[in-house]
Amino acid sequence: MGIYLPIAEISVNIFVLLAMGAAVGFLSGMFGVGGGFLITPLLIFYNIPPAIAVATGANQVIASSFSGALSHVKRGTLDFKLGGVLLAGGIVGSTGGIFVFGFLRRLGQLDLFISLLYVVLLGTVGGLMLVESVNALRATRSGAAPVLKKSGQHNWIHRLPLKMRFRASKLFVSVIPVLGLGAGIGFLSSIMGVGGGFIMVPALIYLLKVPTNVVVGTSLFQIIFTSAYTTLVHATTNQTVDVMLAFLLMAGGVAGAQYGAKAGQRLRGEQLRALLALLVLAVAIRLAIDLFVTPPNLYSLSGVDPT
Amino acid sequence: MVGLRAFLAVASLSLFAASSPGKAQTPVAENIQIGLSTDHVSITAGFSGADLTIFGSLENADPLVARQGRYDIIVVLEGPARPVVVRRKDRVLGIWINLESETFENVPVSYSVATTRPLQDVTDPNSYKQLSLGAANIYMQPADDGDSPATIQEFTAALRERKTATGLYSENVGGVQFLSQNLFRATVRLAPNVPVGTHKARAFLFKSGLFIKESSAQLEIRKSGFEQSIFRIAHDYSFLYGVFAVSLAMLTGWLGRLVFRKD
Numbered sequence: 001m002g003i004y005l006p007i008a009e010i011s012v013n014i015f016v017l018l019a020m021g022a023a024v025g026f027l028s029g030m031f032g033v034g035g036g037f038l039i040t041p042l043l044i045f046y047n048i049p050p051a052i053a054v055a056t057g058a059n060q061v062i063a064s065s066f067s068g069a070l071s072h073v074k075r076g077t078l079d080f081k082l083g084g085v086l087l088a089g090g091i092v093g094s095t096g097g098i099f100v101f102g103f104l105r106r107l108g109q110l111d112l113f114i115s116l117l118y119v120v121l122l123g124t125v126g127g128l129m130l131v132e133s134v135n136a137l138r139a140t141r142s143g144a145a146p147v148l149k150k151s152g153q154h155n156w157i158h159r160l161p162l163k164m165r166f167r168a169s170k171l172f173v174s175v176i177p178v179l180g181l182g183a184g185i186g187f188l189s190s191i192m193g194v195g196g197g198f199i200m201v202p203a204l205i206y207l208l209k210v211p212t213n214v215v216v217g218t219s220l221f222q223i224i225f226t227s228a229y230t231t232l233v234h235a236t237t238n239q240t241v242d243v244m245l246a247f248l249l250m251a252g253g254v255a256g257a258q259y260g261a262k263a264g265q266r267l268r269g270e271q272l273r274a275l276l277a278l279l280v281l282a283v284a285i286r287l288a289i290d291l292f293v294t295p296p297n298l299y300s301l302s303g304v305d306p307t
Numbered sequence: 308m309v310g311l312r313a314f315l316a317v318a319s320l321s322l323f324a325a326s327s328p329g330k331a332q333t334p335v336a337e338n339i340q341i342g343l344s345t346d347h348v349s350i351t352a353g354f355s356g357a358d359l360t361i362f363g364s365l366e367n368a369d370p371l372v373a374r375q376g377r378y379d380i381i382v383v384l385e386g387p388a389r390p391v392v393v394r395r396k397d398r399v400l401g402i403w404i405n406l407e408s409e410t411f412e413n414v415p416v417s418y419s420v421a422t423t424r425p426l427q428d429v430t431d432p433n434s435y436k437q438l439s440l441g442a443a444n445i446y447m448q449p450a451d452d453g454d455s456p457a458t459i460q461e462f463t464a465a466l467r468e469r470k471t472a473t474g475l476y477s478e479n480v481g482g483v484q485f486l487s488q489n490l491f492r493a494t495v496r497l498a499p500n501v502p503v504g505t506h507k508a509r510a511f512l513f514k515s516g517l518f519i520k521e522s523s524a525q526l527e528i529r530k531s532g533f534e535q536s537i538f539r540i541a542h543d544y545s546f547l548y549g550v551f552a553v554s555l556a557m558l559t560g561w562l563g564r565l566v567f568r569k570d
Contacts, residue, residue, distance in 0.1 A: 004354055006530070006537040011355050011499055059552050066560030108394050108405045116402075228553045235549030239541050243552050244534075250556055254563020291402045297472070298396045299465035300405070 007242035008052045014248060016046070021060070021252025028064050028197075028253070029260025030267075031276045036061040036194035036227070037122060039249060040114075041283055048245070050111045054101075055234035055241045056249070057193030061227040063250035064257050065195055065220040071261060072217025079214050082166045083221035085175055086200075089182025090189070090226040097190030098233045105238075108302065112291075117192055119288045121199065126280030129202055133274035140270065173208055181207070182222065190230045195223030198280055212269055338366040339512040339522045341382070341493075348497070349531030356474070356499040359384065359419075363491050363510050363522070372514060373488045379422070379429040379513040380483045381440065382493035384526070386417030386475075387504035390450070393462045393469075409462035410450035416502040417475040418442050419495040421482030430516045438518060440511060442467055442476040474498035503528050 003014045020042055028035030036057045043053035072078045104110040164175045181203050185196035200219040204210040210218070235241040264272060341363035348359065361382055365373075372378060391414045394405040422429060426441055435444045447466065449459050470476040475498050483493045493510070509523040530538055541548045 002355055004351065004534055006534040007541055009500060059556055062553060062556035063560040063563070066557050067564045070561065070564050108392065108408060112402075112404055224557075228556075231553050231556075232546070232549040235541070235552060236545045239545055241541070241549065241552050243537065243541075243548075243555060246552060247555060247559065250559040250563075254560055255567050258564065258567035295396055295403055297469065298403075299462075299469055300394050300396070301466065301469050302392050302394070 017248040018252040021249035022256035025253030025256025026260035029257035030264035040193040052240045054193030056246045058227045058230040059246040060249040061195040064253045065223040067254045069220040078217035083218045085178045086182035086222040089179035090186035093183030093186025094190045097187040122280045122284035126277045129277035133270045136270035189226045335367040341510045347527040357497045361493045377515045381511045382421045383509045384419045384495045385415045385507045388413040412448045419477045421479040421493040421495045423483045
């Protein structure tokens with residue numbers, strides 16, 4: 001069944017979008033990520049203009065992370081204070097990202113920049129996670145106890161000033177890396193249409209040493225607001241948010257997410273991380289291929305933005 | 308309204324022609340008229356392209372010429388003109404990057420042609436050029452005159468090729484049919500991504516390869532109903548639209564959890 005998207009200005013198949021939403025929702029519920037890093041590339045593969053895919057992806061992420069965060073509030077695995085500080089940084093980063101987005105769009109390099117960012121970030125994060133989780137899996141198999149959080153072992157991040165106590169995360173850490181992490185994620189959110197969970201989750205675990213059970217909820221909490229802000233700004237400055245498209249993705253997404261969350265509880269932490277790493281790497285490789293393969297059309301047309 | 312009246316005029320004219328077979332011997336110049344049954348077309352949610360039928364009449368046609376099939380008609384539906392940037396990808400360190408670009412002023416967003424016979428059989432290339440008729444002959448003004456003619460030519464060709472590939476520039480050979488000696492029907496293709504705005508329908512009459520007369524009418528293509536409202540709100544009340552998009556997402560997230568909760 002075809003449906004006409006009012007902002008993207010093309011006809012698409014309604015069931016393809018629902019299925020896309022459901023599949024990504026399942027994965028996002030399972031891994032505790034918003035799923036934006038999957039939705040945006042998928043939309044681009046489905047011929048949605050990248051600028052609209054990014055803005056609409058951010059909109060869709062709100063629904064899945066809101067739904068996910070609610071489960072974590074109920075379970076008490078959400079650190080509101082840590083999330084709040086991350087968010088403060090996120091708003092600043094997101095604002096900067098929107099300006100860069102508009103600038104690149106006028107230059108005609110937006111699509112390239114989006115693809116490059118995806119390849120580099122997904123490739124790095126996916127690679128690191130895969131190595132770490134495979135090591136952890138090996139360690140458990142050989143009988144050694146998994147050592148995720150060594151108490152007393154601190155890195156340079158823990159020597160920074162302006163320390164703050166985060167009770168729910170059992171953490172006493174400087175606000176500088178927290179704000180910086182939030183800002184970085186906000187920047188990516190507005191340029192890539194992602195919530196940033198795929199970076200946030202490993203960063204909280206490995207850099208800030210936040211306990212794994214609090215990480216997902218807190219990351220989702222921050223993502224709701226960063227992507228809400230990103231959606232608002234994209235809607236007002238670029239008019240690239242397609243609610244019709246977003247709604248179809250969300251409807252499939254929230255359904256999938258609840259099943260995914262249940263499936264995720266049956267898997268162990270390092271198995272979950274290894275799977276997520278493989279998924280992230282697969283998307284990165286797919287996008288990288290597109291950068292190097294000779295495109296079918298060397299020429300592209302675009303309108304001139306009235307400036 | 309104008310279109311409607313023109314269509315009625317066509318109908319009465321053909322009736323008149325049919326009821327009076329004996330006519331004056333003085334040769335009167337042929338004339339062509341086209342009429343649209345409506346002055347606007349609305350694109351709805353399911354729009355996946357359509358055929359637009361344009362009726363027209365040929366006045367004072369010479370029956371002999373008509374019988375020999377030496378009258379040819381070309382009908383063009385031209386979309387609104389907008390500036391366009393054409394970009395070319397080149398390989399840099401193995402990666403394909405948009406490098407060169409050329410901006411053109413006033414390029415018709417869409418251009419659908421319907422003809423009685425293949426374009427090359429109707430008249431010679433020079434006449435097409437003079438009339439700037441046909442996708443290959445639309446004049447595209449580059450924004451920067453300083454570029455070399457070879458570059459401009461290359462990008463102009465690429466622009467036409469992309470437009471044709473996406474169905475925005477199309478040619479329907481045999482799309483114009485004579486229903487009677489005086490009445491014809493043209494079928495032009497509206498691409499699924501046809502632009503909204505004022506389109507201009509033009510009909511060109513040729514007699515034995517010579518251009519005789521041109522007639523035109525206007526057609527407004529709009530988005531209709533729900534989709535149009537969304538589009539307009541997104542542009543006119545973009546902040547409220549953004550707030551709505553965010554609220555909708557949160558509501559969907561919350562409802563989805565209520566309906567599908569698994570924990």
